[in-house]
Amino acid sequence: MTSTKPSSAEKSTESAPAAALHAGTSDPRTLILNNLRQSGIFVALVVIVALFAFLTDGLSLSPGNITNIVLQYSYILVLAIGMVIVIIGGHIDLSVGSVVALTGAVSAVVVIRQGQPWWVGVLAALAVGLAVGAWHGFWVAYVGIPAFIVTLAGMLLFRGLTLRVLDNISLSPFPTEYNQIAAGFLNGLLGGDGFDAFTLLIGGIAVAGYVVSCFRTRVARIRYQQPVESFVLFVARMALVGGVVMWFAWQLAHARGLPIVLIILAALVLVYGLLTRRTVFGRQVYAIGGNLSAAMLSGVKVRTVNFWIFVNMGFLSAVAGIIFSSRSNGAQPAAGNMFELDAIAAAFIGGAAVTGGVGTVVGAMVGGLIMAVMSNGMQIMGVDQSMQSVVKGLVLLVAVAFDVYNKRRAAGASR
Amino acid sequence: MDDYILEMRRITKTFPGVAALQDVELAVRRGEIHAICGENGAGKSTLMKVLSGVYPSGSYEGEIRFDGAPVDFRGIRDSESRGIVIIHQELALVPYLSIAENIFLGNERRGRSGLIDWNRTNAEAAELLASVGLHENPVTPVVQLGVGKQQLVEIAKALSKKVKLLILDEPTAALNDVDSAHLLDLMRRLREQGITCIMISHKLNEITSIADSTTVLRDGRTVERLDVTAGEVTQERIIRGMVGRDLNSFYPDRVCAPGEEVLRIEDWTVRHPTQDRLVVDGASLDVRAGEVVGIAGLMGAGRTELAMSVFGRSYGRDISGRLYMHGKEIRARTVAEAISNGIAYATEDRKRFGLNLIDNIRSNVSSAGLRRLARFGWVDDNEETRVAETSRRDMNIKAPSVMSVVGKLSGGNQQKVVLSKWLFTDPDVLILDEPTRGIDVGAKYEIYTIVNRLVADGKAVIIISSELPELLGMCDRIYTLSAGRITGVVPVGEATQEKLMELMAKDKEPVG
16 A cells, blocks of 8 residues: 655745744633643642641741652652553553562562562562563453453562562661662762762753753644743743752752662653654553543554553552562562552542543652641641541542542533 | 524534534524434534533523524423423433333323322323334333333323423434334434424434434534535435545445355354244355454344344353364353353443443453553553553544543544454454444444455454445445344345345244
């Protein structure tokens, strides 16, 4: 058959970068309303951060505590990345807590009991994670059993295997190198007086990269005659994001420097953010979750995609397992208990839909951060564990209720 | 002085930013069948929602008089208690409950103890079924009935509520000719029993044959009220009211100039996925470049099954037979293989099988040909936007932008998105399964024009349709299918509806 590549876009007469300065809408009302679903969650995060800053007399925003939040919740955020993809595809994964435990346990056995180098433990954990993912993927994609059942079985199965691998006892401690994964910092590489210049540099590079990429997107959109925000608003958005990132880097630089986990997390968010939005695989995940039959009849290899969704979840569970075991400096039989629920909650608070087809990695990250800031804030305030659980449950409920309300309103407006 | 059972006066309903209804007038005489017609988006459904109380009194302006008194319904229960029952296009039956349970759902027949009186429930259900001419056991689960019979169950359910005014939204849209005729007969009988009917329909031949009067809506306004019984109301007359202009013809003209053979199917046999019977039995057909070939057949004849099994074996099992593209035998064992061989199939049920309704136009248009936009697995989203914009312009898809959510578009525009999606895969042969089902006259004409443009570009098109006039108007040759077998192929010049019906009804005993 013939394959005709669509001809490239017509070049607009005005040079694109110059046009970028002028074109666009600046009506903030339109922009906010159009992005209510997305912006709503950011607003919620800001409100919650402000609330706890107030309630803890600013303690929650101290450099040390911000570092703590990153270290404490990184593994939940890693899980939430995989979970939101699973949920977009129309599935669920209840097993990730057990897989975190199993991968950590295998790593601990290899490194602590058998005395292998730290990286052998990391590779072993990743291999186990991939194998677990392939196991789930096989049953979900090729046998056709609902993921709820498969991963519920997996939750029991892999918890049991964890106990066997560990012979029912905890293993610790890891060698220093392994411990550095979660507890390590990149600090003092470039010096600085009372703060870490390297952290600021990385922050600066991140901001610059963000601005450049946004600008290029903007120019491309204008060249393709797509609507963009006004230039003033664009600059304001860049300044806001840049300000927040640099403030965050500043705080880290005044504590212990740049945590290694943060680098891992940032890389994962970047890669998976692009993977979901910009790759054929990512788009097919949305298609499957949105309408399975239509995806199938559009030539999407549904089984293959479903399989890899779970392999990926297994991989990220292993990453979380490594970080968690490293942070707790050992492996415990009960590790990772209930992590799946935190990860699922993060995805849903972040705007994912129970029915599939909707959700974003960034949303899940914000959702996870909302939970993290709340838990951390309540810990600082000395709120009882039981109350923390009550509050988290209510927040999940309110977040999804808000989402449902929003959708109904949107549906009503369009009749 | 006419006796009006229902008068809706100066109904205005606005949604944020849009006036869905503007001073609409509707008057329905007691005991008549009144048709409401209008293009999609003309406000028919909104008007019925106002009438049935889905939009409660106070959320619209205007006055409703029912049975001689002003009414203000606050919900469906209010309107049903007065005897107004609406049957929606998407049937609202619970699949795994029995016919009787469905009929009395929310209105259960209880004994003195407060428990359900099953004898009474089933006996009354049996009576109601008899009155609508449905010969089924009331304890049969609804899931075992076809769409036509489910429709009758809905009507029986309405009758159980002592209905005075029955509203049917597109009642025959999903029915084949036999079931449609049966339903229309039933409506006539209900009229004799004094039940007033409002019927929303796109099928103008039904309106002219059954309705006593009709109200035409356009863009949320009443255009006119026509008395069908007074005669002189032709389909063309109604169309003129609906679209506000004369359509020269239902079907745009086209020069038939078939070229080389594109697709040939030989000895195609397909077994039902779960039951032990053949749904397609030794079917052979071919289609040439620049040619439109029709497939006619009654419901259950195996039309969709034939098309879907050809399209990457997406239906059935034990499929045997040969496929040739441009004279060379091909393998199309998966949808992806079928697409890469230049076959496209636009489904009869676009909402369930054709579109991702929660996603935007852009994603839907690119979904079948995404790899064309990708390099090493990365999608060029600007190019994707451009492709979608081009489709929006060429197909005249009415939407504010390509980022609009497809679920909010009208049926005709959704169908154009489906066509755009398949055209982007650059197929050599397009199989269009009921391409104009549930879309209005104006959009139908546009779809026909698009099809003609495609064949002029040298594509081959296969149209599967339940509407024989559509096949006669669009195709160059028509195959008839009966019980999975090809029973004939008729050049359009020799074809008449009667001749096709005869071939479609031939050999109706199940095979295999």
